[in-house]
Amino acid sequence: MTIEVVADHDAPVIYTDPVESASAKLKESFGEVLAEDSRDGYEGFVVEAESLPEVAAYLRDECGFNYLSSVTGVDLIDENKLEVVYHTYSIDQGGGAVVLKVQVDRDNPEVPSLTPMWAGANFQEREAYDMYGIRFTGHPDLRRILMWDGFEGFPMRKDWQEPFFEEANKPFGSRWPGGDVIRAEEKNPFGKNVQYPAGWVPDNIDFDVDTEIYEGVTVTPQATPGLKTDKVIVNMGPQHPSTHGVFRMVVTLDGETIVKLDPVMGYLHRNHEKIGERNTFIQNIPYTDRLDYLSSMSNNHGYVLAIEQMLGSEVPERAEWIRILMVELTRMVNHFWALGFLLNDMGALQTPMLYLYIERELILDFFEAAAGSRMMCNYMRFGGVAYDLPTHVRDQETMSFLEELVYERLPASLEEFGRLVTNNEIMRARTIGVGYLSPEDAINMSAAGPLLRASGVPYDVRRAEPYSYYESLDFDVAVRYNGDIYDRYLIRLDEIYESMRIVRQVLPYLKETKGGSIISGKPQYAIRLPRGGEAYGRVENPKGELGYYVTGQRRASNPDRYHVRAPSFINLTTLGPMSIGHKVADIVAILGSIDIVLGEIDR
């Protein structure tokens, strides 16, 4: 039997790729308000500012792109414009991003806020406002988030210069061959290192910081009927052992019950992104170590993936396997830390944490032998990794060390850890049903990583948009359905087991490719982009989706825009809603279950 193929030109085109189909739908429905980004090397749609909410709502509700991953500002100083870039993903269909861009006048930047639609845009829009001065109309709480109240200027704009400004781009000319040895503090000694805006007299300030945080929490004397009680505002942090760093929560309490919780951050802010734009591409790798300092290998991985997209470099097979090995070990290390500190915060002081640390120490020993540093690994390079695996780890041959680690040592100690904690009644009483996050809320608030998956959303970048060799590896996406602290504890244990599975599959390949090349091409210290454009590299960091948005011009050695989509930062959006109605002591456990690192939040 033969099938006669009749070309039907009127038949609707069926797209298999969700991005293509969504793009076609968008073009069809909103042809007059959006246009494809025509710049060379760029993708996505440039949308007119007024129609953004409409387009976004259509994209979310009709096309299934219901996850707003990243929102960031870009300064297009040459065109006198500011741009906001939105990366949206489809949780159900997986695949790549539909990118929306809005360009507004630099002198009067106003963009309609997407926070009413996507709660996950809240912090990111505040950040774009803080850094670029883009005003998001309709945002419920548009305040600075990383810089302090009363800060003058918008630091990420290209024409803003820091007090010790030297040059726009590294390497700085003074270092060689003249050798002008001047420290920044000597140029501008203590006491004279403060810059005031023109015409501003510091003595007549009438300015009270943090007024806006306390707004809206008006004290009502009759909070509880029949009793004469007040609501109390408690500042937890910035110096508090359970906040894992310098992080503040402004908590409004009714008795001991939480009515409202407002996270305040930025105490560790160093403007990583501005530093990144000053740096050359390769100089940025060690800086990414300092983002989430517990999982520096993963941070490296996301960044090199983004830059490799721009450079178009191939990665040798052995380097890919080494990368996966390192990244999965990092996931274990991070979860050991997260579990240990979660229990520590709940009052299981030191014991479970230190038991896990003994295991973590072994992996860090391996990192130290391989990369030269335990935490600031700086191990991955564009097109490969810096070093081959070491010959020995603590006097043991490397491969036998790794095998013994994942086949004998870790399974035994994790089983023991399970006996120690998992069925502990106190732990269960404190965690089951506490800090509930529904799957709808988790997606809406752009939660990522274990936090998202513990709420029953099986979304993992390694499966949704596979990078490296993850497609060929056999592992499951861990998912739990109750969305409480206990499930977030369990899912981290699950993920450690899955990572162990991956490492076991990687080890034979490492043996097979022994002696193989670990970097493509001759390593270079001065890298220039072959072509201009943008890249968004994302990886499944232990804490969630870590994305790097990088743009650069042709032949450039520095990025024009370098943005980090930090999972801990965006996961914090869920902290307030999750805490409401619980007791004060539960905040600590809820925060511990999100697993934050301030180096990444404050950037």
Next chain:
Amino acid sequence: MYGLGILRGMAVTAKHFIETYIDDIKWMSRGGRYYNDEALSVRQSLKGTGAITVNYPEEKLPTPERFRFVPFLVTDDPPPGQMWGHDWCTSCGICAKVCPPQCIWIVRGKLPNGRPKPEPEEFYIDIDICMNCGYCSEFCPFDAIKMDHDYELASYDRTSAHIHDKARLSKPLSYWRELAPQKSAAEEAARELKASTKGKRRSNDDDTPQPTLSEEHQQDLYYQGAYY
């Protein structure tokens, strides 16, 4: 039964507690639990049971060869009576250019006739800014700058003691060989290989295989020696 989970957990704690003391007693008879390198290497390894605390600064864990802390400059082994020998650094400036926090300052040497001399006049590293990334040693084409293993650099005076000058930075080659025997041997092999293939033109019909580094040497070097 309610409370069983807690009891099971307690049993695990008790097991660790007992194991730790058994281990302590076991090593007591074999050179002592403290200041015993062999005990440290076993108890800190995969074979270790119980818990152990390394009593820093009395006890220290050995650092692996790739360990990196603040860089130093390699010089020839010093002639008798001198601190260090001829600098390997040629003041090419690559380290100063690649340094991410820009903590290296170099003054290029000058010959009396004003032309550049392949030797630095001055070389400063501000160790307060240095982030120990190791790029300088990674990209130095002359193996002249290496990462040190001496991590105890705290001092009372930040303003002067933390800017290391050339005298402080220079260390003889023998020091580096002692620090990283495998790696320095691999580097020497790579340099020799480079010198032996230099100037020889490769023709396409030449079937003789190019000499390469041995696998062990490759494993010890940055990029398997591809930067040489």
